[in-house]
Amino acid sequence: MTMPTKTPTLIALDFDGVLCNGLIEYFQTAWRTYCQIWQPSDEIPNNDLAEKFYRLRPVIEIGWEMPVLIRALILGIEEEKILDEWQTIAEKIVTEENQNRAEIGSCLDRSRDEWIAKDLEGWLSLHEFYPGVIEKLKKLMVSEVKPVIVTTKEGRFVRSLLQKQGVNLPEADIIGKESKRPKYETLRILLAELGKDAIIWFVEDRLKTLLSVQKQPDLKEVELFLADWGYNTQKERDSVAQHPPIHLLSSAQFCQDFSAWK
Numbered sequence: 421m422t423m424p425t426k427t428p429t430l431i432a433l434d435f436d437g438v439l440c441n442g443l444i445e446y447f448q449t450a451w452r453t454y455c456q457i458w459q460p461s462d463e464i465p466n467n468d469l470a471e472k473f474y475r476l477r478p479v480i481e482i483g484w485e486m487p488v489l490i491r492a493l494i495l496g497i498e499e500e501k502i503l504d505e506w507q508t509i510a511e512k513i514v515t516e517e518n519q520n521r522a523e524i525g526s527c528l529d530r531s532r533d534e535w536i537a538k539d540l541e542g543w544l545s546l547h548e549f550y551p552g553v554i555e556k557l558k559k560l561m562v563s564e565v566k567p568v569i570v571t572t573k574e575g576r577f578v579r580s581l582l583q584k585q586g587v588n589l590p591e592a593d594i595i596g597k598e599s600k601r602p603k604y605e606t607l608r609i610l611l612a613e614l615g616k617d618a619i620i621w622f623v624e625d626r627l628k629t630l631l632s633v634q635k636q637p638d639l640k641e642v643e644l645f646l647a648d649w650g651y652n653t654q655k656e657r658d659s660v661a662q663h664p665p666i667h668l669l670s671s672a673q674f675c676q677d678f679s680a681w682k
Contacts (some may be wrong), residue, residue: 428621429565429566431620433568435569436572439645440548443473444548444620448478449486453486456489460494473489476493479506484521485506485522492510553674555643607633607639620642627666646660
């Protein structure tokens with residue numbers, strides 16, 4: 421399988437898991453929520469709990485699952501089992517412990533919102549950028565290739581985090597959670613705005629998201645890349661070969677010229 425050689429007109433980038441590593445914030449917010457729901461006697465997590473959570477972060481699709489993952493680890497469920505059977509395990513915990521997914525999700529959102537309201541700087545400080553990505557973004561901004569961020573994170577937080585790094589993308593080029601639409605719909609809108617001859621490349625760390633784009637007949641010209649440094653598992657990275665034309669991209673390739681993305 422050959423990789424694309426044409427230079428894109430526009431490059432659409434996911435944020436968390438492609439540009440920004442938010443694992444520390446994810447764990448801290450999940451732990452705060454866990455403490456509210458399960459009320460452990462000790463509100464200081466075990467030393468290895470965060471590390472286990474980081475390794476298993478790729479299994480999480482929706483916010484309510486974050487504190488439930490902590491619950492699974494505290495119950496002693498093996499990491500391998502969680503990787504293989506996460507949806508079943510999560511549902512079982514919620515059912516057996518008389519919890520409600522929507523309520524857990526609301527509690528998580530509330531925990532985060534309260535934290536942000538009290539200490540925005542502290543909350544932002546728990547996000548770090550992957551090596552080389554800010555430099556790459558700055559180069560793109562002065563090139564002929566237009567960078568656009570397509571993310572499920574709120575646009576205002578993406579803007580704040582980027583501005584701290586000296587990156588001031590136009591507001592319209594950060595399409596966040598507030599757009600309330602799937603990423604393939606955003607790509608469709610971008611393609612329509614650019615015209616039929618435009619070449620869009622989309623970098624994302626969730627294989628499921630890329631597969632949902634791939635299912636759209638009118639988006640078959642969009643080149644799809646799975647960021648191998650993001651929130652995905654070895655199994656997902658290995659399976660990319662079964663889903664051409666999705667390409668596996670390393671962080672080293674990402675930071676180089678587009679000609680190296682092959």
